[in-house]
Amino acid sequence: MRCAHWHRTPLDLAREALEKSAVPYVDRAVQCQLSAHDDSDHFGLLTDDCTYGTALWLRWHGTDETELVLLPDCPVAAPGPDGDSCCLFVDHAEQHTWEDALEEVSCTG
Ligand SMILES: [Zn+2]
Ligand SMILES: [Zn+2]
Structure with missing residues (x-):
């Protein structure tokens, strides 16, 4: 199950984020991309x-x-x-x- 936490950007x-990347906009709110987790940090994807x-x-x-935070993609x-590539970042929890497998996850959104 994916983490259900959202955060306003x-x-x-x-x-x-716009200055650091070539994308025209970033989402006003992002959902944590991790699988459901405990009290650790949440990570929402802003630009890819x-x-x-x-x-x-x-x-x-x-x-x-x-x-x-700017993070390299997960190589696994x-x-x-x-095999599908992972949509998260290197060394993620x-x-x-x-x-x-129960959920369809799109990398690019
Ligand atoms: Zn989370
Ligand atoms: Zn991964």
Whole structure:
């Protein structure tokens, strides 16, 4: 099950994300992309720059602590010749997105 937490994107961080990436806009609110987890940080995907294999994430904990982080993509793909790649970042907690077989997860959104 995917984590059900959402967070509004703070305006200053949204602006910063736009400056750091080539995308025309960022979502006003993002959902945590991790599988359901305990009291650890939540990570919502802001922009995905496929060219460089990195993405900008909004990391938050509770309601006050939010942070913009640039993270390399998770390199672990599902086994097999046509294995899905993981939509998360390197060294993330919890499962890879392709392990969450019960749910359809789109990388690009
Ligand atoms: Zn979460
Ligand atoms: Zn992964």
